[in-house]
Amino acid sequence: MVIDIDVIIKLCTALFFGMLIGIDRQLKHKPLGLKTSMVICVASCLVTIVSIQSAHQFASPMFNNIDPMRLAAQIVSGVGFLGAGVILRRSNDVISGLTSAAMIWAASGLGIAVGAGFLFEALLAVVLLIIAVNVLPVAIKSVGPATLRQRDVSVKIVMEPNYKMTELLKAVEQKGQGLHENEKSDIKIRNIKLKDLDNGNQQIDLTISAPEKQYTTEIYYLIKKIDYVLTVDVEHL
Structure with a gap:
């Protein structure tokens, strides 16, 4: 050999x-x-x-x-x-x-x-x-543009019934404004899915764009503080 x-x-x-x-x-x-x-x-x-x-x-x-x-x-x-x-x-x-x-x-x-x-x-x-x-x-x-410095986050929100969902969506975007003084990008909702639960509550599945520098826990606590929100499930995509 x-x-x-x-x-x-x-x-x-x-x-x-x-x-x-x-x-x-x-x-x-x-x-x-x-x-x-x-x-x-x-x-x-x-x-x-x-x-x-x-x-x-x-x-x-x-x-x-x-x-x-x-x-x-x-x-x-x-x-x-x-x-x-x-x-x-x-x-x-x-x-x-x-x-x-x-x-x-x-x-x-x-x-x-x-x-x-x-x-x-x-x-x-x-x-x-x-x-x-x-x-x-x-x-x-x-x-590049600020859009490239954003990441997608999946959010599942369970809220009390008989509450205007439009106001909740506006509150989500408003809560995301001004989180970072040096970051021009705010939280923006890209996709929405609505669902009625068996116990009468309502579930909203959102796909949002958030700045990369923003912690996932920040998004959780910001949405959790919104009125009529019962539970929040946040996942980084």
């Missing part, structure tokens, strides 16, 4: 790049973890190496039209099952995990690139991916 130093370098490089992707996701407590990203990247690299080398090793004068990337081409479609597994749909119809799914696909792409011998291109790609996920969003939010 001949030890191929080039193969060892490629597999170790794929392991390192997968580790970088995994660390980024792990620090943010995302579904894609450190071990998963490293396995995806190394396995994609290995399959690519096997696909390329087997095409040359088993080629013959009669069968010389073997595609060296035939196995690597299946990685892109096969890894989609893993990506679908980290995409979650919550009870409030919020979709999460799309970035992690994209990073799974990117990790497989890095493995393919390393396995095919494009080490510098893979290094540049992993640097750009980390910048795109961590640096550029912060920079764009800091220089």
Whole structure:
């Protein structure tokens, strides 16, 4: 058995790049973890190496039209099952995990690139991916419009019956004004869902936009103080 130093370098490089992707996701407590990203990247690299080398090793004068990337081409479609597994749909119809799914696909792409011998291109790609996920969003939010510095919050309010809901909605938006002197954005209602409960009370499900600097607990106590409000359930989307 001949030890191929080039193969060892490629597999170790794929392991390192997968580790970088995994660390980024792990620090943010995302579904894609450190071990998963490293396995995806190394396995994609290995399959690519096997696909390329087997095409040359088993080629013959009669069968010389073997595609060296035939196995690597299946990685892109096969890894989609893993990506679908980290995409979650919550009870409030919020979709999460799309970035992690994209990073799974990117990790497989890095493995393919390393396995095919494009080490510098893979290094540049992993640097750009980390910048795109961590640096550029912060920079764009800091220089962009105030809307980019807002976050969505789901609020469920149970209130006493026979109270004008319009006044409650106005009170929610009025309570959000002037919370931060340096923040021009106030609480804004984006979506409303009304529901009558069996005990006669009324439930209002709201999706509101609030400044990122505002704590979720602030929103809770501000709405809780509104008259006729019985219970408040606040969730950061």
